[in-house]
Amino acid sequence: MTVAVTDLAADRAAFAYNTRLRPVTASTVKVDIVIALLLRAQREHRALTATERALAERAIKYSDNAATTELWHRIGSGSGLAAVHKKLGLRHTRPGPGDYWGSTVTSATDRLRVLAALSPGRSPLGARNRKYLLSLMMNVTPTQAWGISAAAGRGDRVALKNGWLPREADGGRWTINSIGRVRGGGHDLLIAVLSSRNASMSDGVTTVQHVAELVAAALEGTSAQDG
Template identity: 60%
Template sequence: MAARDLTTGLSYSYGKSLRTATASIVKVDIVIALLLQAQREERGLTSAEKALAERTITVSDNDAATALWHSIGGADGLASANRKLGLRDTEPGPGESWGSTTTSAADQIRLLAALTSRKSPLHSASRRYLRHLMRNVTPEQAWGVSAAGSDAEVKNGWLPRERHGGAWTVNSIGIVRQDGHTFLLAAVSERDSTMQSGVQAIEHIAETVTAALARASRDT
């Protein structure tokens, strides 16, 4: 788990050494790579690219994500984008296995920072566009770190893994606002016995950490 309070500058991290499969949270990274590619070519997204990006984020459509994965140049394209974003711990998945990309919670905070910082390689219009998609994730997929606030932009990932005997990898990243604070939150987990147990753990820790960060800012 990693968290950053953009309002106060306070941060928190736990389990720094964990590197786990992204599952579908990598779809945010894929769309960022697409937006950086379009910026480099000095153009906006085509209508077809917008349709794919919308399905990739709002309903977590795997076919749309695969199409964009090919469009950005697969693992090499993602790695190139991640160098621009300053990611350190993210290794793109092989072939078409974008969901097998591995990452850390800290890198996911760096990814979210690219959606909120004026120093981001993403133009302001690109940042607003992707955050709009994350704000409009279909309700049944809007669980996870969004539990920490009443206003959230979120993307989640969930995947049972054979290498862990069918246990679940459950991840959630997002930008959450609550009580005058804006938080960047990233929770990654693996070996959960069920998807629901992973979701419940993420929601509990997101609520606990944000409350502690807000309380710490009042006490200083």
């Protein structure tokens, strides 16, 4: 398990655990891939085509692997994604080989750097593109809305992308990841909870949700004390 969380509404509020762990992204890398697509469109001074929008929606809202593979090729596969990761300031992320985009190696802190690209500030994405991708993440299909949503309180807005993958390299055990943003009530949390070697998908989901809830609550308490 590795965790990173920060509160954009409180500069000093941040937490990270087991940051040396380098799990694979599973489907959380779909956020990176859509960012790469949007940046390419920006360079070409155009909006996404209808086909690109449909592929992006399927990749984020429904975690469609075929749509993601099509986008993977459109952005230049691993080398294209690596160039975007450099632009985003990622330090520990290495794109997966061939078409195995879900085997991209990462860190929890790098997942926060990806999420930060969807926030105002130094993001290379324009405001319209940031809003577009966040809207997709806010409207994932209900069966995939688990994970960091457990950290949300009443009235909070949640934008997330989850990943789940049984790995032969881990003896069939599951990688279960959840990344996203929780906003409301004076906080604006970016959260990444990544885990590997879970006995089952359900065990991993339960663990990730429990950790997200605990870390967010602890961070809220710290922010309140600092204030």
